[in-house]
Amino acid sequence: MHIYDSVKKQKLPFEPITPSKASIYVCGPTVYDDAHLGHARSSLSFDLLARILKALRYDVTMVKNFTDIDDKIIKKVQESKQSLEEITTYYIARYLEDMRALGVQESDIEPKATESLEAMESMIQALIDRDIAYVTDDGDVYFDVSKDEKYGSISKMVGDDEDNQSRVEHTSQKRNPKDFALWKACHGDEDICFDTNFSKGRPGWHIECSAMIEKHFTGNNQYSIDIHGGGADLLFPHHENEASQSRCATGHELAKYWMHNGFVNINGEKMSKSLGNSFFVKDALNIYDGEILRNYLISIHYRNDFNFNEEDLLNSKKRLDKLYRLKKRITPTKASKPNIAFQKAIMEAMGDDLNISVALATIEDMISATNDKFDENPKDKGLKKETLANIEFLDEILGIGGKEPFSYFQIGIDEDTKNKIELLIKQRDEAKKAKDYTASDAIRDKLTAMGIATMDTADGTVWEKI
C-alpha cells in the first residue's frame, strides 16, 4: 500500500507504527448544519482508504470526530432557542443518515468534543505547566507558537509576520499574532461554559482534535496515530496547530502520515455559504440514488478538485449501469471466488494511493470481457458464479454493485407504474409473437415516452428506467 503524504509531498509506502494495524483519525464535521457534498467527499475518500486497508488485512481503527462545541453552533443556539445538545444531536443523526445513504462504513469511534473535555483540559494544563501556553487576563489560553521550533513543519507556512498581509485579526492579548486559542473564556452568563482550573470557558477548535486523538489512540513513542486525514483546507492552520500542540504536550509527532482530500466545486465555483451554492447531500439524495452519487463522488481521485455537475454524474452513472446490466445477466446465481487476476489488478490500483481511475478501467475490462463470453455462452455457470464474486468484491472494496440488479434499474418507480409497465411489455410481447410490429413498436414508443427503455433478450424482454 502506498499513500501520498501531503506533508512530505510524496507517495510513501504505508508502514504502520504497529505492524498490521492502521490507526486513522479524520476530522469530521462541525455539526451546526446539514452535510454538504464536501463532507461527503471527505467521508468517502477515507471510507475507501479504510476499505482497502481492511482488505489488505490491516486491523483498522477509524476515528471520525464530531465538533459539537463551536462558535457557529453557539450562534445557532442563541438564534434558535434550542439547546446545544438538541442541535448537535439532530445534526449528528442527519450526518450519519446521509453518509449511510452514500454507503460510508461507520467509523469505529465517533467521539464528540463535549465528551472529551477532560482530555482537553489536561492537555491544555500540561502546555501551561510547561510554559508553552499562557493564560491572559481575560482567562483565554493561547498557545505560544514561538515555543515550538517545529511550528510550520506541517504546512510549510513560514511566516515572517512583517511581510504577512494575512487577514488574521490580531488580538491585543496575544503575544504573537500566530498564537492561537486553546481555550476561550466565557464572557456572558448565557455563554456555554465549562469549568476548568484556568477559567470557565470552552475549547478552541484545534485542541479538540488533538485531545480526542490522545484519548482514543495509544500510539508509540514516535507517533500517536498512523494517518491523519481531512479536507485540504484544514492543512493550515488547523492541522499545523494540532500537530504543534500535540508535539509540545506529548513529546512526539501526532501522525506518521497526513492525507488531504480535494474540494468539491459546483459548476466550477467553490462551494460556500457566501456564494449561496452549498449543495447539501440530502438535496442531492432527493434527486439521485445514494449509490449513484457515491459512484460519482469516488470516480475522481480524492486529491483532485471535484467539479460537481450533472453531465459528469450521468456519465459515471452509465458506467455503473453497465456493471448492473452484467449483474442482470448472471442473476440468479451463487458466488464462487473472484477472478484472481481481476482482484489483484483492483487491489494494485487502489493500493497505489487509491488510484480509482485505473481501478475503474479494470472494471470496464472485466465487464466487456465477461459480456463477450456470455454472448458466446449465456449459460456458463462457472463464469456466472465467478462474475458474481467479482461484483461482490467490488461492493466490498468500492461500495458499489451491491444492489439487486433489477431493482437498481427501477429506482424511483412505484408499484402502480411498475405494474403498468409490465402489462405493456406483456402486450408488446404478444404483438411481437403475432408479428404485429406496428402494434409492438407503438407500445415501445409509449414506454419510451414514459422514460422506460426495453431490451429484448433470449430470456424475454427486460426494461430499465432511462
Added chain:
RNA sequence: GGAGCCAUCGCCAAGUUGGUAAGGCCGUAGAUUGCAAAUCUGCUAUUCACCAGUUCGAGUCUGGUUGGCUCCUCCA
C-alpha cells in the same frame, strides 16, 4: 504581499524511478436484432498550454511565459 497546486482527445480522466499517450462518455463503421435497445468488434490525440534547456530519448526533469485554482479568516 507570503505559501502551494494544476494545465493530457469535443467532455471526464490515468500515466511507478524519463523510453516512445489507459479507460469512460460522445461520435462513427460493422456484427447481432423484424426494427430498436442492450451486448460485442473496429475507428477516433505522431501528441500532452507555450518557449527554451538537460538527455540517445521528456507528458514525465530544469528554467521561463501564459492561463486556471487553493491556502494565509470559519471551512471537508
